[in-house]
Amino acid sequence: MNVTGPAQTLSALPKGLALRALPALLTLVAMVIILIICGIIQPHIWSQSGLTLIMSPIVALAIGSMAQMVMMSIGDIDLSIGFFIGMITAMVASLLGETPIIGILALAGSVLAYAFLGALVQLRSVPSLIATLGASFIWLGVGLFLLPSPGGRVPNWLFNYIQWEPPLSIPAPIITMIIATAITWFVTKRTKVGVHFRSLGSNPVALERSGVSLLKTRMLAYATVGILGVLSGITLSAEIGGGDVNAVPGYTLTTITAVILGGGMFTGGRAVPWGTLVGAVTLGLLTVLLTFLNLSSNLQPAVQGLIVIAVLAGRLVVDRMVR
Amino acid sequence: MMSFRNFSFPPWTWSFLAAVIVLILTFAVSGAGGAQTLTLAFTLAPYLVLVGLGQMLVMSAGPGNIDVSVGKVFSLGGLLSIAVGEATGSWVLGLGAAAAAGFAMAAISVVAILYVRIPPIVATLATSLIVSAISLTLAKGFQGSADPALKGFLSWAPFGVPAFAVVVILLTVIVSLVLKWTTWGSHMLAFGQARRAAGYAGVKTKNILAAVYLACGVFAALAGALRASFSAPNVELGNDYLLDSIAVVVIGGTLLSGGRAVPAGVWGGALFFILLDGLLNLIGWDYAGQNVLKGFLVLAVLFLASGAPILARRSPSPDTSIESEDEAQEDRL
Numbered sequence: 001m002n003v004t005g006p007a008q009t010l011s012a013l014p015k016g017l018a019l020r021a022l023p024a025l026l027t028l029v030a031m032v033i034i035l036i037i038c039g040i041i042q043p044h045i046w047s048q049s050g051l052t053l054i055m056s057p058i059v060a061l062a063i064g065s066m067a068q069m070v071m072m073s074i075g076d077i078d079l080s081i082g083f084f085i086g087m088i089t090a091m092v093a094s095l096l097g098e099t100p101i102i103g104i105l106a107l108a109g110s111v112l113a114y115a116f117l118g119a120l121v122q123l124r125s126v127p128s129l130i131a132t133l134g135a136s137f138i139w140l141g142v143g144l145f146l147l148p149s150p151g152g153r154v155p156n157w158l159f160n161y162i163q164w165e166p167p168l169s170i171p172a173p174i175i176t177m178i179i180a181t182a183i184t185w186f187v188t189k190r191t192k193v194g195v196h197f198r199s200l201g202s203n204p205v206a207l208e209r210s211g212v213s214l215l216k217t218r219m220l221a222y223a224t225v226g227i228l229g230v231l232s233g234i235t236l237s238a239e240i241g242g243g244d245v246n247a248v249p250g251y252t253l254t255t256i257t258a259v260i261l262g263g264g265m266f267t268g269g270r271a272v273p274w275g276t277l278v279g280a281v282t283l284g285l286l287t288v289l290l291t292f293l294n295l296s297s298n299l300q301p302a303v304q305g306l307i308v309i310a311v312l313a314g315r316l317v318v319d320r321m322v323r
Numbered sequence: 324m325m326s327f328r329n330f331s332f333p334p335w336t337w338s339f340l341a342a343v344i345v346l347i348l349t350f351a352v353s354g355a356g357g358a359q360t361l362t363l364a365f366t367l368a369p370y371l372v373l374v375g376l377g378q379m380l381v382m383s384a385g386p387g388n389i390d391v392s393v394g395k396v397f398s399l400g401g402l403l404s405i406a407v408g409e410a411t412g413s414w415v416l417g418l419g420a421a422a423a424a425g426f427a428m429a430a431i432s433v434v435a436i437l438y439v440r441i442p443p444i445v446a447t448l449a450t451s452l453i454v455s456a457i458s459l460t461l462a463k464g465f466q467g468s469a470d471p472a473l474k475g476f477l478s479w480a481p482f483g484v485p486a487f488a489v490v491v492i493l494l495t496v497i498v499s500l501v502l503k504w505t506t507w508g509s510h511m512l513a514f515g516q517a518r519r520a521a522g523y524a525g526v527k528t529k530n531i532l533a534a535v536y537l538a539c540g541v542f543a544a545l546a547g548a549l550r551a552s553f554s555a556p557n558v559e560l561g562n563d564y565l566l567d568s569i570a571v572v573v574i575g576g577t578l579l580s581g582g583r584a585v586p587a588g589v590w591g592g593a594l595f596f597i598l599l600d601g602l603l604n605l606i607g608w609d610y611a612g613q614n615v616l617k618g619f620l621v622l623a624v625l626f627l628a629s630g631a632p633i634l635a636r637r638s639p640s641p642d643t644s645i646e647s648e649d650e651a652q653e654d655r656l
Contacts, residue, residue: 079566120622124626126625129389130621130625131622131625134618134619135622138614138615138618141610141615144609148611266387266442296460298456301459305453305456308445308449309435309439312445313441
């Protein structure tokens with residue numbers, strides 16, 4: 001078999017690891033290329049304020065993608081995360097600012113609602129796709145009820161966060177993203193619960209026979225998704241300075257793409273927090289790049305779609321070389 | 324198979340039951356004008372049914388298959404058919420252009436799924452991004468209105484029976500017959516049940532996948548073209564149709580894991596959704612309340628319907644077959 005240059009170095013790694021890490025590595029290459037092109041067009045981004053400016057809209061997407069990643073690691077898909085994050089921004093901008101206690105209760109209730117959704121999926125063997133679809137109507141309705149039109153006021157501490165300039169001129173959004181990813185990595189890869197999540201995705205029968213409650217595991221996983229969704233919503237409302245349930249309905253599908261770009265799979269059993277972070281940042285930077293290129297905003301989605309296809313096609317080619 | 328039939332309800336029962344309950348509630352609230360409610364529901368439902376039929380074909384082709392571009396293709400079909408119809412003066416050409424656009428857009432998804440091996444949900448998402456760019460460009464300074472003859476037909480309801488609904492019911496029957504009685508239909512369902520086994524048995528798997536996605540694209544674009552002729556074209560016309568189409572298909576009894584298509588159930592699900600919107604408007608709920616209730620009802624229907632007479636409950640074999648399917652899918656991804 002003819003082994004080409006780059007494949008040879010990769011084959012030096014254990015093959016399984018190479019295959020798992022490869023998708024994220026390719027996405028990382030794409031991300032670096034996009035970042036460099038952005039830097040050439042607009043050298044101002046190489047500063048604390050510049051990087052903060054282009055990275056801060058991506059924070060919510062990155063944390064939302066973590067939520068989707070946890071969901072996909074148990075073999076489920078969340079079609080409601082976009083409206084859920086929107087609903088959380090509405091909660092933050094209406095309840096949390098005025099009556100913090102009710103606001104916190106509402107946020108906790110949202111997490112609980114997610115856990116119940118997990119129970120429905122497990123107990124009645126409802127497909128997660130359709131259960132979360134039903135839930136997305138509820139999130140939209142609750143969000144509209146709390147905040148019929150975009151606006152509201154975010155609490156002061158969120159304002160302070162947005163204006164925070166960390167020492168050593170590290171951009172604040174990058175710190176937030178890395179902390180969120182590290183926590184997700186720790187939970188999904190280094191704890192017992194995380195192992196349960198992944199085995200629920202890859203082999204639920206084995207998990208049950210080892211004496212673990214599938215219901216409890218799925219409810220915990222859904223609650224984790226809910227918690228990450230709440231965090232994403234909080235960062236988003238800080239970013240947009242208010243609340244809007246219709247702020248990011250597109251996140252539902254974008255987060256799935258981020259997980260796939262990061263090496264996740266629909267069939268579950270694989271948790272890829274760092275890959276997902278790279279995927280989300282790549283998708284976010286793509287928007288920045290297209291804006292820098294002065295491309296008509298009407299054409300931006302098409303270019304985005306084509307680049308996603310191109311990255312995945314590139315992965316296929318390299319994947320074949322490694323195999 | 325027959326012995327199961329004798330003891331269990333057909334899978335579309337629950338969706339129609341839900342629709343009938345909502346209808347009875349509507350009658351109870353409004354007091355009179357029952358026939359009018361039904362006519363209105365049957366005027367609005369066919370568009371959702373058309374999109375749903377396409378989505379149903381895609382979903383029946385096995386786990387993981389879903390088309391999330393239907394909403395955007397719907398809007399594009401609407402804009403394009405009105406634009407072409409206005410330019411050429413013929414609504415037939417307008418509909419033809421919409422169908423061709425739907426076909427072309429679905430072809431992008433098909434290439435991405437079959438040759439680039441992108442998971443369908445991401446591939447169709449990429450397609451929908453491309454489609455929305457085309458729609459946005461097309462909609463810039465868009466003016467135009469539907470052909471009066473076509474518009475007249477779509478709202479024509481002799482004796483309270485909308486003519487267009489009859490056409491779509493005929494189409495639904497044709498789709499059922501194709502699935503039930505043709506070789507292609509059996510191949511498609513076999514492919515949905517066990518991808519690998521069907522492949523070994525000589526089913527041309529690529530053709531099946533291509534056909535369902537192309538049909539879905541054409542149905543969505545045509546539905547959009549007709550919907551735009553019924554009211555007015557708009558970039559956001561199709562947005563609600565994405566989630567609604569998935570919901571009505573599953574409520575109608577089609578299995579998300581593939582291999583069981585229930586065309587009649589699409590009607591049940593669509594009528595349920597349309598009647599529900601009507602009922603909530605009638606009792607004066609705002610959009611927020613409508614969505615919350617809609618969500619809870621979808622979950623309630625799922626809760627009731629999913630544990631019911633589905634074959635998987637009776638024998639353990641379908642469960643294991645689904646799992647091995649997943650593994651096959653995993654290899655493919």
